[in-house]
Amino acid sequence: MPAESKLATRSGIDRSTGRLRVETTALPEVRIVRPARHGDGRGFFSEVWNRRALAAAGIEADFVQDNHVLNGRAGTLRGLHLQVAPSPQAKLVRCLRGAILDVAVDVRRGSPTFGRHVAVELSGENWAQLWVPEGFAHGYCTLTDGAEVIYKVTGYYDAQAERGVRFDDPALGIDWPVDRGAAILSEKDRAWPDLAGFGGV
Numbered sequence: 001m002p003a004e005s006k007l008a009t010r011s012g013i014d015r016s017t018g019r020l021r022v023e024t025t026a027l028p029e030v031r032i033v034r035p036a037r038h039g040d041g042r043g044f045f046s047e048v049w050n051r052r053a054l055a056a057a058g059i060e061a062d063f064v065q066d067n068h069v070l071n072g073r074a075g076t077l078r079g080l081h082l083q084v085a086p087s088p089q090a091k092l093v094r095c096l097r098g099a100i101l102d103v104a105v106d107v108r109r110g111s112p113t114f115g116r117h118v119a120v121e122l123s124g125e126n127w128a129q130l131w132v133p134e135g136f137a138h139g140y141c142t143l144t145d146g147a148e149v150i151y152k153v154t155g156y157y158d159a160q161a162e163r164g165v166r167f168d169d170p171a172l173g174i175d176w177p178v179d180r181g182a183a184i185l186s187e188k189d190r191a192w193p194d195l196a197g198f199g200g201v
């Protein structure tokens with residue numbers, strides 16, 4: 001299938017029920033968070049992060065940094081990255097505008113789900129967020145032009161602690177909407193080893 005045809009936006013509509021919901025995924029530690037959106041004639045109001053609500057769902061997070069990323073064209077791919085000790089990070093990721101396919105990969109050595117991943121569409125339309133715990137590599141591919149991504153992290157940026165895994169490692173089997181030839185990647189992201197070469201944390 002031509003790369004561009006795989007960029008069709010896969011939008012999902014979030015029917016909020018008036019309160020934040022947390023959903024499980026195929027990887028127990030990775031959760032989908034769905035904040036409520038309270039609409040009225042002016043627009044909507046949404047609590048996009050609430051420490052108490054997340055803690056009630058078992059997500060204890062002491063965030064220290066917010067990141068805001070603007071992406072150009074659809075097919076922009078960032079990842080798969082994580083920071084190792086002494087600067088591990090858990091992340092709460094959302095797409096403010098446009099849409100992304102957000103991916104978390106379990107890279108914890110000895111984990112029963114080592115090498116398995118979760119891929120979830122996050123968009124300004126579905127308002128969904130992905131909780132990516134420490135020990136998971138994170139990456140995303142944009143499904144629309146101009147996708148803006150905002151995420152909170154529990155550890156400060158530490159370039160020396162950054163590690164990565166090549167996004168298209170066949171052993172991971174991630175169904176990205178673009179292939180290596182069409183993806184808009186940084187040189188750094190072209191050079192990561194596969195998971196076997198990285199080894200895990």
Ligand SMILES: Cc1cn([C@H]2C[C@H](O)[C@@H](COP(=O)(O)OP(=O)(O)O[C@H]3O[C@H](C)C(=O)[C@H](O)[C@H]3O)O2)c(=O)[nH]c1=O
Nearest residue numbers: 067069078079081082091138139140156157158162186
């Ligand atoms: C991550 C980061 C980067 N930077 C600076 C360093 C570079 O000058 C510039 C771009 O950095 P980089 O190419 O590493 O950005 P991404 O490729 O979006 O990296 C992120 O991609 C995946 C999706 C992640 O989950 C990580 O948060 C992070 O690795 O921002 C900072 O100043 N602070 C930061 O926390």
